[in-house]
Amino acid sequence: VKLVESGGGAVQPGKSLRLSCAASGFTFRSFAMHWVRQAPGKGLEWVAVISFDASNTYLADSVTGRFTISRDNSNNTVYLQMNGLRPEDTGVYYCARPFSGTYHDAFDVWGQGTMVTVSS
Amino acid sequence: EIVLTQSPGTLSLSPGERATLSCRASQIVPFIYLAWYQQKPGQTPSLLISGASRRATGIPDRFSASGSGTDFTLTISRLEPEDFGVYYCQQSGRAFGQGTKVEVK
Numbered sequence: 001v002k003l004v005e006s007g008g009g010a011v012q013p014g015k016s017l018r019l020s021c022a023a024s025g026f027t028f029r030s031f032a033m034h035w036v037r038q039a040p041g042k043g044l045e046w047v048a049v050i051s052f053d054a055s056n057t058y059l060a061d062s063v064t065g066r067f068t069i070s071r072d073n074s075n076n077t078v079y080l081q082m083n084g085l086r087p088e089d090t091g092v093y094y095c096a097r098p099f100s101g102t103y104h105d106a107f108d109v110w111g112q113g114t115m116v117t118v119s120s
Numbered sequence: 121e122i123v124l125t126q127s128p129g130t131l132s133l134s135p136g137e138r139a140t141l142s143c144r145a146s147q148i149v150p151f152i153y154l155a156w157y158q159q160k161p162g163q164t165p166s167l168l169i170s171g172a173s174r175r176a177t178g179i180p181d182r183f184s185a186s187g188s189g190t191d192f193t194l195t196i197s198r199l200e201p202e203d204f205g206v207y208y209c210q211q212s213g214r215a216f217g218q219g220t221k222v223e224v225k
Contacts, residue, residue: 106170
C-alpha cells in the first residue's frame with residue numbers, strides 16, 4: 001500500500017498549483033481520501049476530503065473558496081487544486097487514506113509529502 | 121468545527137517513565153472517533169491508536185488510550201527511547217490537536 005504525492009514547488013502569492021497523489025496496493029475506488037498539511041515547524045492541519053465516488057467533498061474553512069479536491073478512480077489518483085495561494089499555505093502537503101475507507105476514520109496510510117512554498 | 125487542545129505542550133521524561141498526554145475537545149467527540157498519531161523528526165506521521173483504543177499494526181501494548189465526552193488521554197506505560205517525538209490527537213478524519221512533544225529529560 002503506497003501513496004506518492006507530487007506537484008509541489010515554489011510559487012508567488014496569488015498563483016496556483018495542483019498536487020497529485022498516486023495510490024497503489026489497495027482498492028482506491030473504495031476509499032475516501034484526505035489531504036493534510038504541515039507548516040514548517042508546526043502541527044498537522046486537516047485540509048480536505050473526497051468521498052470514494054467523488055460525490056462529496058469537504059474543505060477546511062482556511063482553504064474554502066480557494067482549494068478544490070478531486071479524484072480520478074481510473075488512474076488511482078487524488079488531486080488538490082490550490083488557487084489564490086497565500087504565504088500561510090506554505091508547508092508539506094500529505095495525502096492520507098482512512099483505515100476503513102470512510103470519512104470519519106483515522107489515517108493508517110500517509111504519503112511522504114510534497115513541499116509547497118508560497119513567497120514573493 | 122471541533123477544536124482539540126492538547127496538554128502539556130512539552131513533556132520532559134526519562135526512559136522507563138510513564139507518559140500521560142491529554143486531549144480536550146471543544147464539543148463531545150465519541151471515543152470511537154478519537155485517534156492518536158506519533159511523528160518523529162523528519163518523518164511522516166504514523167497512526168498509533170484509533171476507534172476506541174484499537175492499536176495500529178505493530179504498535180506495542182505500552183500505548184493505550186482512554187477517555188470520553190470531551191476529555192481523552194494517551195498513556196505510554198514505560199517510555200522506550202524510540203517513543204520520543206510529537207503526539208497528535210485527532211477527531212478521526214478531521215481536526216488535529218496542536219501536538220504534545222515528548223522529549224528526553
